[in-house]
Amino acid sequence: MQVTSHVRAPLVTGGKKLHDVTEDICKQVEGKPTNLWYFAFGISVLALAYGSFCLYKTWTVGLGVWGLNRTVGWAWDITNFVWWVGIGHAGTLISAVLLLFRQKWRTSINRAAEAMTIFAVFCAGSFILMHMGRTWLANWALPLPNTYGSLWVNFNSPLVWDVFAISTYLSVSILFWYVGLIPDLATIRERATGISRKVYGILSFNWSGGAKDWQRYEQVSLILAGVSTPLVLSVHTIVSMDFATSVIPGWHTTIFPPYFVAGAIFSGFAMVLTLMLVTRKVFKLEDYVTITHIESMNKIITLTGSIVGVAYITEFFIAWYSGVEYEGYCFINRATGPYWWAYWSMMTCNVISPQLFWIRKIRRNIAATFVISIIVNIGMWFERFVIIVSSLHRDYLPSSWTMFYPTMYDIGDYIFSFGLFFTFFFLFAKFLPVINMAEVKSVLKSSSAKK
Amino acid sequence: MSGQNKYIVGIFDDEDVLVHSVEHIRHEGVKIHEVFSPFPIHGLDRALGYERSRIDIVAFLFGTLGFCLGITMIYSMMAVDWPMNIGGKPNAAPPIFIPVTFECTVLLTAYGMTLTFFVIAKLIPGFTPKMFDIRSTDDKFVVAIDLGKNHHTQEKIIKILKDNQASEVFEKEL
Numbered sequence: 001m002q003v004t005s006h007v008r009a010p011l012v013t014g015g016k017k018l019h020d021v022t023e024d025i026c027k028q029v030e031g032k033p034t035n036l037w038y039f040a041f042g043i044s045v046l047a048l049a050y051g052s053f054c055l056y057k058t059w060t061v062g063l064g065v066w067g068l069n070r071t072v073g074w075a076w077d078i079t080n081f082v083w084w085v086g087i088g089h090a091g092t093l094i095s096a097v098l099l100l101f102r103q104k105w106r107t108s109i110n111r112a113a114e115a116m117t118i119f120a121v122f123c124a125g126s127f128i129l130m131h132m133g134r135t136w137l138a139n140w141a142l143p144l145p146n147t148y149g150s151l152w153v154n155f156n157s158p159l160v161w162d163v164f165a166i167s168t169y170l171s172v173s174i175l176f177w178y179v180g181l182i183p184d185l186a187t188i189r190e191r192a193t194g195i196s197r198k199v200y201g202i203l204s205f206n207w208s209g210g211a212k213d214w215q216r217y218e219q220v221s222l223i224l225a226g227v228s229t230p231l232v233l234s235v236h237t238i239v240s241m242d243f244a245t246s247v248i249p250g251w252h253t254t255i256f257p258p259y260f261v262a263g264a265i266f267s268g269f270a271m272v273l274t275l276m277l278v279t280r281k282v283f284k285l286e287d288y289v290t291i292t293h294i295e296s297m298n299k300i301i302t303l304t305g306s307i308v309g310v311a312y313i314t315e316f317f318i319a320w321y322s323g324v325e326y327e328g329y330c331f332i333n334r335a336t337g338p339y340w341w342a343y344w345s346m347m348t349c350n351v352i353s354p355q356l357f358w359i360r361k362i363r364r365n366i367a368a369t370f371v372i373s374i375i376v377n378i379g380m381w382f383e384r385f386v387i388i389v390s391s392l393h394r395d396y397l398p399s400s401w402t403m404f405y406p407t408m409y410d411i412g413d414y415i416f417s418f419g420l421f422f423t424f425f426f427l428f429a430k431f432l433p434v435i436n437m438a439e440v441k442s443v444l445k446s447s448s449a450k451k
Numbered sequence: 452m453s454g455q456n457k458y459i460v461g462i463f464d465d466e467d468v469l470v471h472s473v474e475h476i477r478h479e480g481v482k483i484h485e486v487f488s489p490f491p492i493h494g495l496d497r498a499l500g501y502e503r504s505r506i507d508i509v510a511f512l513f514g515t516l517g518f519c520l521g522i523t524m525i526y527s528m529m530a531v532d533w534p535m536n537i538g539g540k541p542n543a544a545p546p547i548f549i550p551v552t553f554e555c556t557v558l559l560t561a562y563g564m565t566l567t568f569f570v571i572a573k574l575i576p577g578f579t580p581k582m583f584d585i586r587s588t589d590d591k592f593v594v595a596i597d598l599g600k601n602h603h604t605q606e607k608i609i610k611i612l613k614d615n616q617a618s619e620v621f622e623k624e625l
Contacts, residue, residue, distance in 0.1 A: 018489065018590035143528060152528040156537055161550035168554040172561045179565060182574065183588070187489065190585040206573060208580035209587055213572045214491040216504045220568045223510045227557045238550055441590075442490040445466070 010449035011105055014287035018441050022187060025433045028283050029188055033430055036282060041430075044422035051416020054409045055130065063133045065409040072392045072404040077131035078242075079384040080414055083267070084124035084421075085166065085239055086260075086380060089232055090268025091117025092173050095180070096228035099221070104447055105296050107439040108288045112279060113272045114177040115432075119424040120271070121170045123417035128166070130413060158241040165238040169231060176224050179217070182207050183438040236264040243387065249330035250391035253318070259311035263380060266304035266350070269297050270376035275425065277370045279434055288435050291364050298363035301376065305354030308383075312351060330391055338403060339390045342382050349379020455624045456599055458484065459608045460583045461617035463592040466492045472615035473498040473594065479611050484597040487587035506568055513563025514556050521555030522548060581625050595623075 016024070033041075058065055068075055091114035098106035129135045140149040141163045153160045185204035192200050207213070240260035243251035273294065280289040319331040334343045353375045357363040362372075394401045428434070463469040466488070473486060473495065483499060496503075530543040569575065587593040594617070596608055603611075605622070612620045 022489075022589045143524060146533065151535070152533055154535075154537060155525045155529050155551060156540055156544075156547050158550075161554075164551045164554040168558045172557060175561055175565055183490070186580075187588040190582065190588045201579065202576045205569065205576050206578035206580045208582060209487045209489060211486040211488065211492075211495050211499055212501060213574075214488065215496040215501060216506055216568055216572055218491050219504045219506050220565055223507060223564060224561055227510075227514075227560050230553075231557050234550065234553060241550075438490040442492075 008447065009290075009292040010447055011108065011290070011292065012288055012440060012444055012448035013290055014449070016287060016444065016448055018444060021437055021440050021444065022191075024285070024288070025184075025435050025437050026188055026191055028429070029431060029433060030191065034282075037426065037430060041423070041426040044419055044426055046419070047415050048419025048423050051412055051414075051419045054412025055416050058130060058409055058413060059135060063131075065407060066413075067405045067407045067410055069402055069404070071395055071400050071402045072389055074131075074392065075385075075389050075404045076406055076410040076414060077127050079381065079388050080417060081124050081127035081131070082239060082260075082384045082388075083377075083381050084120045084127065084417060086236065086264035086267045086384075087271045087377070088117045088120035088124060088169075088173075088268065089236060089261075089264035090272045091115070092169075092176065092228050092232050093265055093268065094272070095176060096225040096232065099225040100229060103296075104443045105293050107443050108285075108290075108293055108435055109272065109276055109297075110439070111177075111180065111432075111436045112276060112429075112434050114173065114180070115428045115434075116272060116275055116425065117268075118170065118173050118177060119421045119428075120268075121166065121173065122424065123421050125166060125170065126417060126420065127413075128162075158238060158245050161238045162242055165235045169235045172224070172228055172231060176221075176228060179220060179224065180436055180439075181432065183209060183217075184433045184436065187437055188433065233261055236261045248391050249324070249326040250319075250334070250387065252327075253315060255311055255314055255318070259308065259315075262304045262307035262311065263350075263383060266301060266308055266354075267377055267380035269301050269304070270373040270380070273297055273301075273369055273373040274377070277366060277373070279429060283429070283434060285435065288440065291366075294366065294369055295363050298357045298369060301373075302354050302357040302363075305350060305376070309351035312347065326396070330394075333394055334386055334390045337390070337394070339386065339393070342386050342390065346379050346382040346386050349375045350383060353379070456597055458583065458623050458625060459596045459598060459605065459612065460621055460623050461594040461596070461612035461615075462584060462586070462619040463594065463616065464618050466495075466592060468616050469592045469594075470494050470498050472617070475615050476594070476596075476611055481596060481603060481608055481611055482600050484595040484600070487583060487593040487595070489588055489590060489592075492592075506564060509567045510560050510564040513567075514560035516563070517556040517559025518552060520559070521552035524555070525551055583623055583625065 012021075014020075066075070066077070091110070094106050094113045095110045098110075129138055132138055132141075137149075141153065141160070142149070143153050146152065153163075155161075181203075182205050185200050186207040186209065189197060189200040189204045237257040237260070240256035244253060244256040246252060276289055277294070280286055316331050316335075319327045322328075333339075353372050356368070356372065362368045389404050393404060463472060469486070469488075470492060473483065477483060477498070477500065486495060486499060488495070525548050526543050534542045582588075583595045584591065584593045594612070596612075598605060598608070601608060609620050
């Protein structure tokens with residue numbers, strides 16, 4: 001018995017039955033990889049290899065291989081870090097916040113979004129480790145006894161808060177993701193034979209799907225969602241404090257925490273869309289990730305993009321209204337100085353492009369969504385670049401004013417992170433179910449379309 | 452193999468039918484060993500008479516532990532073991548405790564609760580679970596009744612299951 005609601009659009013189309021869900025999702029895991037997969041995976045590994053070479057040079061020669069100078073001490077490294085960690089906000093937001101708000105449309109996209117989150121945080125972390133220069137002394141950032149490092153860490157520093165925030169976020173996201181995977185891995189285990197049965201048997205943690213287990217499982221998921229929600233908000237808040245607690249003009253603003261969190265959700269959803277649009281096409285999941293899902297995500301992009309736009313304008317207004325000469329100059333310099341092109345790229349990509357989603361035809365159009373999702377992420381990269389480099393390159397002493405030019409190692413280390421991200425993502429997409437079968441099955445009866 | 456129990460297994464096709472049937476089967480005085488399903492079913496735990504899970508208390512206790520450990524760690528490092536003059540700031544100012552203490556609370560809540568869940572639900576890698584019917588991970592709902600723990604005869608239990616819309620009934624030793 002299936003019921004089609006007249007009020008809400010169905011979440012799963014094509015008249016799917018429970019068994020169809022198992023078949024459609026397991027097919028990707030059980031079959032041999034396609035040539036397209038090998039091609040995409042090969043390119044990712046090549047990017048990773050080239051990036052690793054650049055990283056090797058960065059480590060062995062030192063941070064001098066980057067384009068940093070005495071005036072601009074942070075540039076691509078922290079830009080890339082903030083960009084990746086922002087992208088890494090969508091997965092847990094989709095799973096945790098949308099679970100608390102009982103948004104059933106999350107069920108088809110949460111698995112891939114969470115996986116993306118984890119890999120994006122890996123990339124973010126890699127830039128933190130890289131920018132230390134002597135990465136082998138990374139343990140100095142941990143609260144280890146003095147005999148293992150220099151001294152205890154300084155808890156006055158937001159950079160130490162960041163170490164705790166990012167590592168907690170990564171660990172809890174992995175846990176949340178894995179708990180969600182266990183029932184689906186058990187489904188694959190029961191279908192598999194030979195060695196893969198053994199592997200999925202170990203990975204599925206002895207799961208049998210008993211009613212008592214499900215009862216506890218649901219409560220664990222709900223509490224994990226409850227603690228993850230403030231965690232997501234705390235992470236980018238603390239990242240913004242890396243800047244906001246300094247006294248650099250353009251950074252020292254109280255608007256940063258909400259502005260950064262909105263920006264993170266904005267870029268995260270854009271990246272989820274970019275990846276999901278490709279995944280649904282390649283794996284033929286059009287019945288699970290429907291236009292309705294895409295439209296819902298586009299609405300969130302419009303909302304967060306508008307918050308980001310208001311934040312840009314507020315910042316500009318306050319810089320003038322505060323009457324602080326340095327703050328005022330910093331913003332005039334951003335918009336009209338040597339980095340004007342970065343500023344206006346950011347404004348166009350982040351403020352204007354998501355406004356197109358007010359038009360229903362555009363937000364329900366796959367090609368337009370795909371293009372805008374990429375534009376948004378380009379814009380969000382420029383946002384971090386503008387904040388970091390344009391604030392630093394003209395400091396209080398005009399004789400030390402300079403420009404930042406990236407070297408091949410700056411670019412190479414960025415390519416490294418793309419290689420890392422996509423290598424992990426393609427491995428995930430091949431060996432693990434990209435859609436949460438158990439959750440989709442649980443909403444199938446109430447929100448799927450009849451054939 | 453010794454130590455095997457004899458079960459009567461009923462297969463159901465629909466989750467709503469399952470919940471009603473479970474209520475009826477229990478009403479007839481049959482003790483159900485466990486019900487297996489491919490996804491969580493709301494109301495099934497109540498139909499089976501399960502008490503609510505107390506995992507939330509575990510989560511709270513671990514959260515409290517994380518909170519205390521966080522504060523203790525920051526205070527002991529900043530003010531007790533090696534106090535330093537950092538820009539003339541106080542060594543243990545409460546506002547700086549907030550971010551790290553929060554993260555410690557979340558970390559211990561999440562891991563403490565989930566690992567407790569894994570232990571009590573015996574979700575341990577390397578074990579082979581008792582599967583009454585593998586379709587319970589796909590599209591069927593499986594009711595297992597332990598014959599040894601019921602005073603009804605085998606025929607009676609089979610009849611009760613069939614009367615309550617089980618699509619398939621069979622015996623299984625596990």
